[in-house]
Amino acid sequence: MKLQDILNASRRWLSSTPERALDAAYRAAIKIKAIEDDHFDGQMVSASSVEYSDSVIKVFRSDVNNYLSTIKARLAEFRISRGLLIFSDTQPNNSSQSIVRYTNGFKDARGELTVVEKLAYIDAIIYKYKNPTVEDVEVIPTRRLEKNQKNNRLIINNNKRSLALNQSISEKNAKDSNTETITDKTSVLPRSFMRTLGRIRQEIDPQAENTEEEVVKRFRKSRNKTAISIRFLLILIIIPLLTHQVSKSLIIMPLVKQYSVDHQQQVLFINQDLEEEAFMELRNYEEELRFKSMIGLIPALSPEEQEKKIIEKAEELSLAFKGRGINAIGNVFADLFSLLAFAGIIYFCKREIQVIKSFLDEIAYGLSDSAKAFLIILLTDMFVGYHSPHGWEIILEGIARHLGLPENREFNFLFIATFPVILDTVLKYWIFRYLNRISPSSVATYKNMNE
Known part of the structure; x- marks a missing residue:
């Protein structure tokens, strides 16, 4: 391949970088909007929008943060690559023309979009998650307010709503930072x-x-x-x-x-x-x-x-x-x-x-008392019961054969003499400490079945 061909290919790749980066940012914004529409009734991803648990909110918030990071990186790539279009043969005459020509055939439900429409859509999505202060809202340029007053009123309202939501989320997280499970819910x-x-x-x-x-x-x-x-x-x-x-x-x-x-x-x-x-x-x-x-x-x-x-x-x-x-x-x-x-x-x-x-926790503690007792007896008899040493010997021999280790009968006997005892002690402590407090009827059923 000639040097001129390599340079031409590099120029073509550089000229298509802005639209490629903007399309990636636009797709990430669409995914954030899809999460809001599917799970949060079209509102911002927060605990105040719907009644999800803290863990589910954290998962959705993590996905949104990843998409926001993608948008930030792609927009930076878009701006930098547009500044480097001077090295491309397809450079437009002025920057206003370059904005409206990057369509790239990207379509959604509304049809083909220009770069201006994509940027406006992305800004509408990320404004809700920027968490600005009141001073940041007040320093918006006057000329921009006069030019697009309606859109700026929506932005200010979204910023105020974001402040209120973030305050409520921080207060809730201060009270309980961990996920509340059934083991933590106890009452008289x-x-x-x-x-x-x-x-x-x-x-x-x-x-x-x-x-x-x-x-x-x-x-x-x-x-x-x-x-x-x-x-x-x-x-x-x-x-x-x-x-x-x-x-x-x-x-x-x-x-x-x-x-x-x-x-x-x-x-x-x-x-x-x-x-x-x-x-x-x-x-x-x-x-x-x-x-x-x-x-x-x-x-x-x-x-x-x-x-x-x-x-x-x-x-x-x-x-x-x-x-x-x-x-x-x-x-x-x-x-x-x-x-x-x-x-x-x-x-x-x-x-x-x-x-x-x-x-x-919901599955385990949601079982009936007889089912809980059955599972406890099954596991205890299998791993710490009378016939469990034979099973442990087979497991240890299989592990030694898998790793190519020589069989050590002294170690096997020592393991069988100590580990099932420790496991049985831990299980009894769990029954006494947690299960007896959360579901006393299950403990009573377990004792009756075990006798």
């Missing part, structure tokens, strides 16, 4: 009794229309919480698994195989248990050949033929156990990558963690 009377009284009060309330609106809002809130929780649970499961498979297949295994080619003796048996297992299989194969030859199942073999078959079997076993060792080493590093991916999701998705905690 049982919760079921209070729920029954509340339902009766709603049914005989003369303001039936308000009650229906509250029911619809609660349903939307529960639906959004469920969708966010299920999506985040899938992310917690799928991303670590994909990280494990991709890192193991594309990065780790080729490196380990190359290392095994250069160090065959070291990677042949990664632990003593694999070596003993290989020797045992080779001895069994040799005895099987001798036994079949003695009873006539196979023709009698000369010492040279028998030695040749044993050598072939030894080579086959060496390849098989070498592959098991390479796979175990790959599992170790792939598990580390998966653990880092899981930790990264937990660190960067704290708001989703609060939502899913509230969602799981």
Whole structure:
């Protein structure tokens, strides 16, 4: 490619940068407007617009903040790239013409828009989230007020509304900064009794229309919480698994195989248990050949033929156990990558963690008393019951085989003797400290079923 072609392509890319950046900012503004229309009745994303929980409001607010950051970055790119259009062959004669020509075929429900219309739409969206002070509103230039008085009155009203909403949100967050879950709601009377009284009060309330609106809002809130929780649970499961498979297949295994080619003796048996297992299989194969030859199942073999078959079997076993060792080493590093991916999701998705905690609390404490008691008995008998040591042995052996570690029976016995006891103590403390306070009837049902 010639230098002139490269320069022409660079000029064309630079000339299209302003419209590309403005389109990205405009799409982000449309997404903010969609969130407002779908979940907040066309109003600003805040706790005062609809009756969502603090966790759901934080999730929506985080999405809006991300879109606002995108708008800010793209508008800055738009302004800078327009200033650099002097290097492009498609530079317009004046700046007013350059504004109205960047249409790029971008359409929405109103048809094709010019840059002026896109900028006006973006400004109308971001003004509500700028949180200006009263002084900022009062210093608007006089000429702009005279030119577009109607739009500026709307901007001032939106600014005042934003101030009031932000004050109410800050007062609410000062009172309770964390998500309130069922474990935090305790009262003198049982919760079921209070729920029954509340339902009766709603049914005989003369303001039936308000009650229906509250029911619809609660349903939307529960639906959004469920969708966010299920999506985040899938992310917690799928991303670590994909990280494990991709890192193991594309990065780790080729490196380990190359290392095994250069160090065959070291990677042949990664632990003593694999070596003993290989020797045992080779001895069994040799005895099987001798036994079949003695009873006539196979023709009698000369010492040279028998030695040749044993050598072939030894080579086959060496390849098989070498592959098991390479796979175990790959599992170790792939598990580390998966653990880092899981930790990264937990660190960067704290708001989703609060939502899913509230969602799981509602599911767990929303079960009937017999269902709670059944699940508690099932889990305790499975992990800390009489037959649990056999299950823990299988789990520990599977983990050791997965990581290529030698089996240590002393460690297995020590783990089985201590960990289930600690788990049982923690479970009993949870039943005494939390479940007995939140749902005493469930504890009574659990004791009756356990007896």
